[in-house]
Amino acid sequence: MNIINNNNSPWQNPLIYLLAFSSGFCIMSIELLGGRILAPFFGSSVHIWGSIITVFMLSLSFGYLAGGKLSTKNASLNRYGLIFICAGITILPVAFSSQWLMEAIFLAIEDTRYGSLLASMALFFIPTVILGMISPYSVRLLVTDKDKSGQVAGFLYFVSTLGSALGTIITSFYLVLLFEVNDIIMVCSAVLIFLGVSAMIFNRINQQKQSHNNNALHQQGTAHE
Template sequence: MSAGVGRSRQAAILFIGFLLGAALMGVEMAAIRMMTPYFGSAIEIWACMIATVMLSMMSGYYIGGMAADRAPRSEVLGGFVLAAGLFVLALPFFAAPMLDWMLANFGYDAPAALAASAALLFVPMMLLSFFSPFAVRLLLTDAKHGGRVAGSVYSITTIGNVLGTLGAPLVLMRVLGSRDIMLSFAGVIVACGLALIILRIRARADAP
């Protein structure tokens, strides 16, 4: 990444990526904790939840990539991230009644667990996954540095993932309930969304 439209804005995008990476895994860990009382802790249930998140990320990367090419502006990404944050904010309030309803209608087995984890996590995880393709598009100056830009974005968000994955069970779950953990990460996501909107970063490759 060569110098250009402000290194500080570049750093800001990467830092937001780090925070969103942590929030994504933190929300997943808390959601798994919320679902365990309903579906149990059989390994098949874990597999369903992890598969749901992977599926959401896959969709998010793909759709986010298309959206990023169409409107390569940080405030557009910010809007999506904000929506994800609001969804996560609402999640603790509708999770219990929704899981009750799904159990009553779909049973307790793996397909039901897949459906339930999709209902809880698909939308926010997909929207959060818009970040990576958007960030690449926003930070890219020329094809020569494409590899480095993509590499930075993926490594910083993955370090965030690691922090969220370890931090939620090792630190947060000792002192906070799943609901409070979820709400805390929702706060982080909303703040990141607002920051992206305020920053109003344009794609550097498109600069005249």
């Protein structure tokens, strides 16, 4: 048995699964909303969705690569929370800048295939790369026993994909009928930032508790001597 780290709070793993679930939900919600954002300028034909899906898949692949690399360098819940905060911040321009950006690209590129591809890249590439970093980083934080790493990764991707499925159905069936697209995007951004801050606060509390316990043990050891 190869133990990696066993000093985590019992609440840390459920928190990570919750955050991974939420990130999966937001990814698919934003991807679906991308079609609504591009539709007034480029239409809603199959090549528009092809552009959106291509950009999201490409962005996630780079995110997985970057997240895996980052997780090898002193992975912590604090940095994990920072990923969520960065993702939430980079999503905001989608709500505030999409209109003029779509107009500029629409006027500059006549072919809607390439126009929609460029527009998708401009709006969604950076936030989706950051969101893609979450899954591999989650695995690194969750794995405490190398012998169970496959099981942990499998359950994490189950939770994350379940979030994506619910994000797809809830956004397409309900949210787009009840709220404006920009409002949904801003809520996704706020949720990601809130979750990131929550993870950082949890990490700080956990560190303080561990420090207190270590000091108490040290004092007990000194007293026995």
